[in-house]
Amino acid sequence: MITKGWLIDAILYVYALSLLFIFSDLANSNRSLKRIGTGLLSFVWLLQTVYLAGNMISHRASWVFSGSETLFLFSWLLVTISLLLSRVYRIELLVFFVNVFGFAVLALNFFSSENVSPTLQSWNINDELLFVHITLAIGSYAAFTIGAVLSGMYLFLHRQLKSKRWSPAMKRLPSLEKLDQYAFISVIVGAPLLLLALALGIVWIALEGDPRLFYDPKVVNTLFVMAAYVFYIFQRRTLRLEVTKLAAWNLAAFAIVVMNLIVSNLLSDFHDWIWMG
Structure with a gap:
């Protein structure tokens, strides 16, 4: 069964992996690496969208007033904009740094939220943050x-x-x-x-x-x-x-x-x- 904790871990690790491939393309000008990085970033966007939609459905009209959901929406928006920039303007360096910031915002959101449960029951949020x-x-x-x-x-x-x-x-x-x-x-x-x-x-x-x-x-x-x-x-x-x-x-x-x-x-x-x- 996929819990919220596992979904959060998947988003963070796939996000990190996508940035690794994007950075590798920046340093080595490799189209294959760029396609993999963009594909993984698109998967991050999909996972974020699923997570965001689930929160919107469960919280209904009150979700937008939550600080946690607002930060998450901001991170999702950064990923969305960066994907559009990558496709339309091809400014790879901007895409990379925007997503490093987006990754930090996402981590801050996840690990500062009392509603996020660690993957392992014996851990607390700080344990999981330090583990990553x-x-x-x-x-x-x-x-x-x-x-x-x-x-x-x-x-x-x-x-x-x-x-x-x-x-x-x-x-x-x-x-x-x-x-x-x-x-x-x-x-x-x-x-x-x-x-x-x-x-x-x-x-x-x-x-x-x-x-x-x-x-x-x-x-x-x-x-x-x-x-x-x-x-x-x-x-x-x-x-x-x-x-x-x-x-x-x-x-x-x-x-x-x-x-x-x-x-x-x-x-x-x-x-x-x-x-x-």
């Missing part, structure tokens, strides 16, 4: 880790080829072109996941009602991580930087990720869930 936030963050860190390993392999293979030093290990590595391509794909998977995790983190802080948490070292350092990977993508797509320098930058960005994890345990007031004894 941590899931997205861990996914982004996994993608960044893979990207860093691939960039390290690229630099190793490039140095070996340049110095004409052959070894059996080199035969087991992909080509330089493939290593660079796979590293870039890892980054364009990780970056939108981290952005969405950051958006949910901001929602959680807003629900906590403590603005001091916005200045937490983990939050600030995560912004640096986001900026480092956005700059990596910018250098590759716009500046056409030399691939060896891009690989080195990717490793430097991953060093900030590692520092971010250390900061979360040593300095952060509320990101101390790693390595707890």
Whole structure:
């Protein structure tokens, strides 16, 4: 049986997945990725419409005066407008950022509503919000880790080829072109996941009602991580930087990720869930 909790989870995760594909198209100009992202976003619109229609039927004339339904209607409207913009004007960058904002509004609406039940009965709303936030963050860190390993392999293979030093290990590595391509794909998977995790983190802080948490070292350092990977993508797509320098930058960005994890345990007031004894 599909409960309201499961429907909410489906909307959030499909929304996040659609933004991942839309971002991948922005970074890599791939029509197939764009079609998948737009298709998933259309499915999000359908799920939102079903949810909205159900609330309208159950609440009848009073639904429009509810703050929760008003926020949901606003998020639904953002998705609707972005789909029209994508089809008519093809302003992909605008569509992406409008929907990041729409995703944050939707999460704020769901996780601040007393009428929303968590998927698991033993959880409360904050547990579920943190679960989605941590899931997205861990996914982004996994993608960044893979990207860093691939960039390290690229630099190793490039140095070996340049110095004409052959070894059996080199035969087991992909080509330089493939290593660079796979590293870039890892980054364009990780970056939108981290952005969405950051958006949910901001929602959680807003629900906590403590603005001091916005200045937490983990939050600030995560912004640096986001900026480092956005700059990596910018250098590759716009500046056409030399691939060896891009690989080195990717490793430097991953060093900030590692520092971010250390900061979360040593300095952060509320990101101390790693390595707890």
